[in-house]
Amino acid sequence: MRDAQDGNLLDALLDSWQRNNIIVVNLLRAVPEGGMEARAMPDSPSVAEMFMHMHYVRLVFVSEDAPEFARSLPEKEWAAERDRGRLAQMLNDSAKAVCDTVKNRVETSREMNLHYDHPILFLQHMIWHEGYHHGQIKLALKLAGRPITNDEAGPVTWRVWMRKK
Numbered sequence: 001m002r003d004a005q006d007g008n009l010l011d012a013l014l015d016s017w018q019r020n021n022i023i024v025v026n027l028l029r030a031v032p033e034g035g036m037e038a039r040a041m042p043d044s045p046s047v048a049e050m051f052m053h054m055h056y057v058r059l060v061f062v063s064e065d066a067p068e069f070a071r072s073l074p075e076k077e078w079a080a081e082r083d084r085g086r087l088a089q090m091l092n093d094s095a096k097a098v099c100d101t102v103k104n105r106v107e108t109s110r111e112m113n114l115h116y117d118h119p120i121l122f123l124q125h126m127i128w129h130e131g132y133h134h135g136q137i138k139l140a141l142k143l144a145g146r147p148i149t150n151d152e153a154g155p156v157t158w159r160v161w162m163r164k165k
Contacts, residue, residue, distance in 0.1 A: 010103065010106050010107070013102070013120060013123060014099055014102065014103060014123075016123075016127065017095065017098060017099055017102070017123055017126070017127065018095070018099065019160050019161055020095075020126075020127050020130060020131075021091060021092065021095035022160050023134070023156070023157045023160050023161070024051075024054065024091055024095075024130055024134070025088045025091055025092065026156035026157065026160065027134060027137060027138075027148075027153075027156070027157065028051055028084055028087060028088055028091070029084060029088070029156075030148050030152060030153065030156055031047055031084075031137070031141065031146075031148070032141070032146045032148070034146060035047055035141050035144065035146045036048040036080070036082050036084075037080075038140040038141050038143070038144035038146060039140055039144070040136060040139050040140040040143055044136075044140065045078055046080055046140075047137050047140055047141065048080040048081055048082050048087075049078040049079065049080050050133045050136060050137055050140075051081070051087055051091070051137075052074060052076075052077070052078060052079045052080070052081050052087070052090075053077055053078055053133070054091070054129070054130050054133055055074065055087070055090045055091050055094045056073065056074055056077040056078075057077075057126075057129060058094040058095065058097065058098050058126060059071050059072075059073050059074075059094050059097060060073065061098075061115065061122060061125075061126070062094075062097045062098060062101050064113065064114045064115065065101070065112040065113045065114050065115055065116065065122060066101040066104070066105060066112065066113065067113070069097050069100050069101045069104070070097075071093060071094065071097050074090075098122075098123065098126055101119070101122070102119045102120065102122060102123045105119035106119050106120070134157075138153070
């Protein structure tokens with residue numbers, strides 16, 4: 001384990017965000033054929049809409065709290081983008097915006113503009129929010145008869161979190 005100096009702690013926290021994004025993109029790629037349209041309930045968002053929502057939420061909070069790192073927002077928060085390659089690129093781009101925001105605000109000791117007492121709370125909120133939707137996506141797929149098994153999910157989710165560099 002590395003020293004617990006502030007720089008190393010920031011590196012570890014940003015690594016956790018990058019791992020979170022890898023897991024989200026891996027989940028996107030693991031969705032079975034026909035699964036992007038799955039919904040937990042008839043009036044629930046589809047799997048495709050939840051992935052777009054995660055991307056959108058990242059960008060909204062960046063634009064409100066650190067506009068110098070803002071990116072263009074999608075026209076709709078709950079759009080049903082089904083092109084997985086495009087969606088993966090969008091998620092990677094918004095993940096970088098979050099990472100750059102937190103890194104800059106911590107390193108320059110600048111507060112967030114609107115929300116959060118500390119930039120790390122923003123990062124933690126994003127991880128919590130996406131974990132919530134990860135569960136919703138897996139539930140929607142299971143209810144639609146297109147589950148991702150633990151054997152399929154483990155290598156692309158849990159192992160990403162737990163691996164040592």
